[in-house]
Amino acid sequence: MENIEATAYSLMCVATGDEFADTGWTLEYRECDEPSLVRAVYKCKKLGVKEDDYGLYKFCDWLPVNRMLKGSAAPVTYRSKGLGERLGLRNLYITLNGYCPEHGAGMTTCSFKETEAYSVCGRAKSDEERILVVASAGNTARAFAKVCSENNIRLLLSVPADNLSAMWFEKPLNPCVKLIACEKGGDYFDAIRLGDMLLKSLKFYAEGGAKNVARRDGMATTVLSAVTTIGRIPDYYFQAVGSGTGAIAAWEANMRLIEDGSYGDNTMRLMVSQNAPFVPMYDAWRADSRALLPYDADKARRDASIIDAKVLSNRKPPYGIKGGLFDALKATNGNILVVTNAQARKAARIFEETEGVDIHPAAAVATASLIKEVEAGRIDPDATVMLNITGAGEKRFKADREVFELKPDIVFPLDASADDVLARVEALFD
Numbered sequence: 001m002e003n004i005e006a007t008a009y010s011l012m013c014v015a016t017g018d019e020f021a022d023t024g025w026t027l028e029y030r031e032c033d034e035p036s037l038v039r040a041v042y043k044c045k046k047l048g049v050k051e052d053d054y055g056l057y058k059f060c061d062w063l064p065v066n067r068m069l070k071g072s073a074a075p076v077t078y079r080s081k082g083l084g085e086r087l088g089l090r091n092l093y094i095t096l097n098g099y100c101p102e103h104g105a106g107m108t109t110c111s112f113k114e115t116e117a118y119s120v121c122g123r124a125k126s127d128e129e130r131i132l133v134v135a136s137a138g139n140t141a142r143a144f145a146k147v148c149s150e151n152n153i154r155l156l157l158s159v160p161a162d163n164l165s166a167m168w169f170e171k172p173l174n175p176c177v178k179l180i181a182c183e184k185g186g187d188y189f190d191a192i193r194l195g196d197m198l199l200k201s202l203k204f205y206a207e208g209g210a211k212n213v214a215r216r217d218g219m220a221t222t223v224l225s226a227v228t229t230i231g232r233i234p235d236y237y238f239q240a241v242g243s244g245t246g247a248i249a250a251w252e253a254n255m256r257l258i259e260d261g262s263y264g265d266n267t268m269r270l271m272v273s274q275n276a277p278f279v280p281m282y283d284a285w286r287a288d289s290r291a292l293l294p295y296d297a298d299k300a301r302r303d304a305s306i307i308d309a310k311v312l313s314n315r316k317p318p319y320g321i322k323g324g325l326f327d328a329l330k331a332t333n334g335n336i337l338v339v340t341n342a343q344a345r346k347a348a349r350i351f352e353e354t355e356g357v358d359i360h361p362a363a364a365v366a367t368a369s370l371i372k373e374v375e376a377g378r379i380d381p382d383a384t385v386m387l388n389i390t391g392a393g394e395k396r397f398k399a400d401r402e403v404f405e406l407k408p409d410i411v412f413p414l415d416a417s418a419d420d421v422l423a424r425v426e427a428l429f430d
Contacts, residue, residue, distance in 0.1 A: 025064045027213065037323035039252060040064045040213040046260050049228055052104075056118045059221045062256060064214050065122035069151045072118040073106040075222045077229035080387075082354030083367075087374045091384040093234065095226045098392030100357045108170055110394040111360065112222060112246070113143035119218025120207060121147050130205045131156050131429060135195035137188040137242070137311045138166030139360070139391060141179075144207070145406065149174040156204065156425060158195035159408070160186045163310050167406040168398075178428045180421075181408040187304045188242075189297075189315040190414055197418040198425055210245040210318035219246045220253035226386045233257055233266040234386040236379065240339075240365035241272040242312035244281065244325030246388070251328040268386070270334030272325070273369035275307040275344065275361070281319050285329065285336040290320040308341045309361035337369040344368045351389075360391030 024043045044061040052058060055072030057065070077095045084092035096105045097112030107114045121144070124132070134144045135158040146169065148155035154176045159167065161181040182190040198204040208215065227233055237250050247270050258265050274282050278300070284292045295315065304313035318324040328334065339347075344361060347368035352358050359367065370387055373379050409428055412421060 059224045071150045075225040076105045077226045095222045095388050099397040100393045109142045111139040111391040113140045115218040116215045117143040117147040119214040123214040133195045133204050134207045135192040138163040145177050158191045160191050168403045179408045180410045187301050197421045216249040219249040223250045223253040227263050232264045234268045235383040236385045237268045238271045238366050238370045239388040240362040242314040243317040247272045270332045273337040275309040275312050275365050276338050276340050278303040278307045282336045290326050339365045339368040358395040363389045
């Protein structure tokens with residue numbers, strides 16, 4: 001079962017065996033002639049929510065974890081007064097992922113990527129000896145570094161040199177965490193390629209990305225937070241996307257909640273957004289194409305360098321795969337929207353003015369897309385709207401304390417050979 005996320009399956013069955021005997025979850029394979037995302041199947045069909053001191057694991061009934069790690073925090077949902085009144089939305093709910101003590105939000109990396117990291121690392125066995133490899137545009141790396149450092153899990157991060165400003169922490173990290181970077185001018189795809197070179201060695205294993213059920217179901221806790229707070233499934237779900245994994249997770253959570261039966265049978269419309277000019281999924285969606293359209297690598301790097309929300313610059317997202325974003329949008333009558341840097345910056349100012357907390361550029365993109373839809377008259381004022389704020393409170397968090405930067409152990413050129421990368425990185429862990 002170890003490589004389940006990296007494999008294409010065509011057989012319909014439910015995984016069983018001693019590995020999952022006490023965890024309350026199995027894995028579902030769906031009939032499919034093409035590569036398909038695999039979903040977790042939980043014994044608890046009705047969601048039971050534990051006390052807040054469980055952190056993220058308050059939702060452990062629907063998390064594919066084998067253990068609970070220390071230091072986690074769950075998303076926090078509240079009914080908006082300021083932004084809702086500004087937009088004329090009577091039922092706007094904000095799901096806050098970040099640091100904001102006033103709302104009880106305690107993610108010290110200030111990003112919802114913590115939801116992924118605590119779920120993925122909680123799925124790993126405590127006696128895992130291999131080194132986890134995570135490629136990231138910034139926030140995911142910071143979240144995994146925190147979790148692995150605090151829980152003594154060996155981790156290798158691969159991040160573009162242009163995004164190293166995201167590698168800040170509230171305290172120095174455990175040396176079990178190492179960082180490499182691709183040289184300036186590279187992007188997230190280059191960081192992924194660098195990390196993939198290490199997988200030739202049995203010493204390393206991949207985090208798995210969107211194909212990892214723990215990653216998706218960790219992100220799905222944003223929807224679980226919203227629905228259990230609101231008491232019903234929302235009509236709309238707004239989020240900015242780079243890979244689209246968070247929106248896929250939201251759709252999957254929606255289907256589980258319908259099966260639960262406690263929160264209605266509503267299918268919420270996924271309203272996802274990209275930061276112009278880096279808009280490969282928007283272009284494909286507008287063309288009604290399951291496949292991404294051709295995107296010159298040099299142009300993609302230039303476009304990625306322009307956008308404020310660097311974390312949204314994924315050139316190879318799980319858009320067209322069966323069960324991916326294209327299918328999620330079709331199933332929910334969703335849409336992909338586009339926001340410029342200027343629109344996102346204005347939205348960030350509005351959010352901070354009305355809600356009292358600073359937000360990350362990606363969250364600002366989502367907020368701007370909501371503002372645009374409201375101004376265009378496409379959202380009913382009485383609709384129940386969930387705005388997923390994927391990163392918040394960084395300015396506040398840094399103002400209150402000293403932060404520490406993680407410097408790369410090695411910076412590789414974009415044309416580095418796999419043999420050189422593997423040899424030098426293996427030496428870091430000797």
